[in-house]
Amino acid sequence: MIDIVGKRGWYFLISAFIILPGLISLIVPPGWASGESGLNPGIDFTSGSVLQVSFDSPVSEQQIQERMNQMGHSEALIQRTGERSFFIRTKLLAEPVGDLPSEREFLEQDLEDSFGLVRDQIKFDSVSPIVASETVINAFFALLAASVFILLYIWYAFRRVPKSYRYGVAAILALVHDVIIVIGVFSILGKVLNMEVNSMFIVGVLIVAGYSVNDTIVVFDRIRENTIRFPDRALATLVNMSIMDTMGRSLNTSFTTLFVLLALLLMGGPSIRGLLLVVAIGAVVGTYSSIFIASQFIVIWDRGELGKLIGRGRRATSATATTLMSVILGR
Amino acid sequence: MLGRWIGGFFGSILWMLFPSSSRERSIRLSFLVLLILAVSVASLAFREVSINIPGLFQLDRGGSGPLGLKLGLDLRGGGHLVYQADTAIRVEVVFGEVLTAKQITDAANELKIPVSVKSKGNNVFRITSDNLDADTRDRLEKGLKEKFDSLETFQAIETPPPTPEQMEGVLDIINRRVNAFGTEEPIIQTIGDDRILVQLPGATGSIIRVTFSEPVEMEDLLSVLARIEMPFNSLDQDDNRRFKLKTNTLSSGRKTQLRQALGDQLGVKIDSFQVVSGIDEAKALIGQTALLEFKERTCADRFCLSYEDADIGLTGDDLDRADPVMDSSGVGWSISIQFNDRGSDIFSELTRRIVGVETKRIAIILDGEQLLAPVSRAWIRDGRSEITGNFTREEVRTRSIQLESGRLPVPLKIIQESDVDALLGSESLEKSLVAGMIGLGLVMVFMVAYYRMAGVVAAVSLVVYSLIVLALFKMIPITLTLSHIGGFILSIGMAVDANVLIFERMKEEVRIGRTLASSMEVGFNRAWPAIRDGNVSTLITCIVLIWFGDRLGGGLITGFAISLMIGVLASMFTAVVVSRNLLQLLAWIGLGRRINLFTPERLRRTGDVPVGGS
Numbered sequence A: 001m002i003d004i005v006g007k008r009g010w011y012f013l014i015s016a017f018i019i020l021p022g023l024i025s026l027i028v029p030p031g032w033a034s035g036e037s038g039l040n041p042g043i044d045f046t047s048g049s050v051l052q053v054s055f056d057s058p059v060s061e062q063q064i065q066e067r068m069n070q071m072g073h074s075e076a077l078i079q080r081t082g083e084r085s086f087f088i089r090t091k092l093l094a095e096p097v098g099d100l101p102s103e104r105e106f107l108e109q110d111l112e113d114s115f116g117l118v119r120d121q122i123k124f125d126s127v128s129p130i131v132a133s134e135t136v137i138n139a140f141f142a143l144l145a146a147s148v149f150i151l152l153y154i155w156y157a158f159r160r161v162p163k164s165y166r167y168g169v170a171a172i173l174a175l176v177h178d179v180i181i182v183i184g185v186f187s188i189l190g191k192v193l194n195m196e197v198n199s200m201f202i203v204g205v206l207i208v209a210g211y212s213v214n215d216t217i218v219v220f221d222r223i224r225e226n227t228i229r230f231p232d233r234a235l236a237t238l239v240n241m242s243i244m245d246t247m248g249r250s251l252n253t254s255f256t257t258l259f260v261l262l263a264l265l266l267m268g269g270p271s272i273r274g275l276l277l278v279v280a281i282g283a284v285v286g287t288y289s290s291i292f293i294a295s296q297f298i299v300i301w302d303r304g305e306l307g308k309l310i311g312r313g314r315r316a317t318s319a320t321a322t323t324l325m326s327v328i329l330g331r
Numbered sequence B: 001m002l003g004r005w006i007g008g009f010f011g012s013i014l015w016m017l018f019p020s021s022s023r024e025r026s027i028r029l030s031f032l033v034l035l036i037l038a039v040s041v042a043s044l045a046f047r048e049v050s051i052n053i054p055g056l057f058q059l060d061r062g063g064s065g066p067l068g069l070k071l072g073l074d075l076r077g078g079g080h081l082v083y084q085a086d087t088a089i090r091v092e093v094v095f096g097e098v099l100t101a102k103q104i105t106d107a108a109n110e111l112k113i114p115v116s117v118k119s120k121g122n123n124v125f126r127i128t129s130d131n132l133d134a135d136t137r138d139r140l141e142k143g144l145k146e147k148f149d150s151l152e153t154f155q156a157i158e159t160p161p162p163t164p165e166q167m168e169g170v171l172d173i174i175n176r177r178v179n180a181f182g183t184e185e186p187i188i189q190t191i192g193d194d195r196i197l198v199q200l201p202g203a204t205g206s207i208i209r210v211t212f213s214e215p216v217e218m219e220d221l222l223s224v225l226a227r228i229e230m231p232f233n234s235l236d237q238d239d240n241r242r243f244k245l246k247t248n249t250l251s252s253g254r255k256t257q258l259r260q261a262l263g264d265q266l267g268v269k270i271d272s273f274q275v276v277s278g279i280d281e282a283k284a285l286i287g288q289t290a291l292l293e294f295k296e297r298t299c300a301d302r303f304c305l306s307y308e309d310a311d312i313g314l315t316g317d318d319l320d321r322a323d324p325v326m327d328s329s330g331v332g333w334s335i336s337i338q339f340n341d342r343g344s345d346i347f348s349e350l351t352r353r354i355v356g357v358e359t360k361r362i363a364i365i366l367d368g369e370q371l372l373a374p375v376s377r378a379w380i381r382d383g384r385s386e387i388t389g390n391f392t393r394e395e396v397r398t399r400s401i402q403l404e405s406g407r408l409p410v411p412l413k414i415i416q417e418s419d420v421d422a423l424l425g426s427e428s429l430e431k432s433l434v435a436g437m438i439g440l441g442l443v444m445v446f447m448v449a450y451y452r453m454a455g456v457v458a459a460v461s462l463v464v465y466s467l468i469v470l471a472l473f474k475m476i477p478i479t480l481t482l483s484h485i486g487g488f489i490l491s492i493g494m495a496v497d498a499n500v501l502i503f504e505r506m507k508e509e510v511r512i513g514r515t516l517a518s519s520m521e522v523g524f525n526r527a528w529p530a531i532r533d534g535n536v537s538t539l540i541t542c543i544v545l546i547w548f549g550d551r552l553g554g555g556l557i558t559g560f561a562i563s564l565m566i567g568v569l570a571s572m573f574t575a576v577v578v579s580r581n582l583l584q585l586l587a588w589i590g591l592g593r594r595i596n597l598f599t600p601e602r603l604r605r606t607g608d609v610p611v612g613g614s
Helices: A005-027 A061-070 A103-115 A129-157 A165-192 A199-229 A235-265 A270-302 A306-330 B002-017 B022-045 B101-110 B134-147 B164-181 B218-227 B252-266 B278-287 B341-354 B393-407 B422-475 B482-511 B516-549 B555-588
Strands: A048-054 A077-080 A085-090 A123-127 B049-053 B057-061 B078-085 B090-095 B116-119 B124-128 B151-157 B187-191 B195-201 B206-212 B234-237 B242-247 B270-277 B292-299 B307-315 B319-326 B333-339 B360-366 B369-372 B384-391 B412-420
Touching (some): A005 A235, A061 A085, A103 B252, A129 A199, A165 A199, A165 A270, A199 A235, A199 B482, A199 B516, A235 B482, B022 B422, B022 B555, B078 B278, B090 B134, B134 B151, B164 B278, B206 B278, B252 B270, B270 B278, B278 B412, B292 B341, B307 B360, B412 B422, B482 B516
Antiparallel strands (some): A048 A123, A077 A085, B049 B057, B078 B195, B090 B151, B206 B242, B206 B270, B234 B242, B292 B360, B319 B333, B333 B384, B360 B369
């Protein structure tokens, strides 16, 4: 049997290495350090309008940008989403006033005359600032509420195992681990590839949270069963045994989920693509964290190594903080 | 009676689930599965499903999508608008001279205060803006005073949050306007205390209004449209010269082509040819505040079948309140109305003039539509009046709300909008159907390749799963959007998880030397706690999402969560009931002896398998 539990310290180090770049990207200005989200927010979170359009002749992002500038929309953000299709994001477009057409109508007409915009295949979205700020707050509370309920449920479901609350805490730790990795990756993607997060991203994060817990519970279920079956054995041995027992299932379910995500990629649309990436990362990270974070955390807690881990973590954090400060101040 | 019936129903389900022997249970469960499958297939096979047991139960299901499913706007095209009652502070200004709204807007722009100005008279204006706090108002007042000496009053008006009755009034007005707009199956409902959701399928596209100089036959018009191959959604006739055509959004080229073809081929001059975007027209219609007018009606005959209305300058602004009240007789219901000072004067003058005159009525008109047309029974000097008739309590309530909504119109602003063109919608639908098929196919191939015969069982139960979920979508009914379909496809990947858990357990049991039939039994029992706990935690997430969903970007997240929840429930059922029974059936018909058909690995210790495999 492979000794997975024996190297438990390493997994936390590996996770720290994965989390750190994303966390830095989230914190360094313009990020949490300057009171921002650290993500590249789409209109769902900032307010504005988005036109998803296609043209019947080839046109470049620069050409559209120039045209938008001339129409007084220099803030417009143009993104290519297909061979001839684009994503045009602007500030909130004005509604029609009196006999004047809406600003949207005006822009579309101009883009049609200039580049041959296909008029009957357009998706238009707009969100005002009120809705935008509500979404973020609600999403945060949704995640918090879900975590609390899941913790309580696991506590209850594992009541026949000694100190069952630890399983709940470990599952939530793995959940936070997964969610932070996903958000961190998107923070970096937002800076490197200009990838925006929309409300679908929030849906994705919540799916990741659900998936993470689901995965963790399967491993924990094995630990629960083995603890009851072999009450004499050490927890570390039982955890190792349970991980090996559930490995096949964990991998297979990740595969089937990834297959389905691949199929969903065909559904296309820039809004759903972000979601798929979130869930794909989440599926992989969720499988990893159920084995290498949640289960190991149970062992660490059981063996009283928590203090040691926190001590090391504190040293690592202060080292990171020093590095971070130098990065921030160096800018 | 009903209680006993329900008890019997659940009793028989319990009997099916917990019978005496496992073989008996298996047979009964198979019947249950077949029954559920038959109901699912039947409900999907007929586009329109309609069950009617008089007095007890009525159900009509069906929609425009494939299998009679209801499609949301992003799959069929249309406009989704969320309005909110605008409680921002507005300012009313009165000048001593005649000005235009534009002059005031320009003056505010110079001060860098973006405003919109509505004229309420030659010298009275209402100024609105996103942010008119005390500081901004001070600056605006000073600025206007400098620019126009004649500024007489500058008054901030606070709009209190709307009452439920007011929101009901707004809903009523929007309902009537949308019906006038003529879109099919609109959805108009309040969200929370002060928001209104308006969904208009088919509202995206162009509306073309043509007026010809001479009468034109509908048939001739249709043949011209056919000749230039112009697809359209509807063609309405206002009178024999005026027509309204609804199409997908037209390109400039198509517009010109249409205009020319109509002019050339009909041989009639075109007086006017107007193209507007359907969404803009709908918004213009919905967004207007209601206009309530009182007019003096002169009837041409005794029954007032034809009449003429004259403006007397009395509007909703002059009405103080309208309430439903009990009749003075104490039997019927009537509507009590009360005018303000200005209104009372006009009303007094009107009633004095028309009291007892048989041909005169007071026409009360909301949004160009007649609400009431009472006769005057007395000269009313104090502006306090009761409108009586054979009203029911409900009618009186509705009319009062309508009068109130015209008196105190709740200003609305759009806070969220999403429009999808019809062509784009059907394209998304096609793509997502293909994606669903491919996803299902990939998972099936993987399962069969890895788990052999058991994989075939999983594949069959996935098909059953999909049918049950689709049938539930149709029967609940759920209006499908892209996010529902996304949630559904994603749940396929997760639905198979329960099967994977069971098969892995089965393999373990086979490995330690159990027979296939007993491995199945034990494997199922061992896998169940993990399936239960995992799915319950997903359900918890779904419920939290639905709970927050209404506020989280509207239907998007709720849709996703609902379809995931249905998926999780259906997948538990198919894994635990369908897969299990199929495996047991396979074991009985003799395939159970060939254990290698069920596991991917070669069993090395074949001698240990008691049944003696092939």
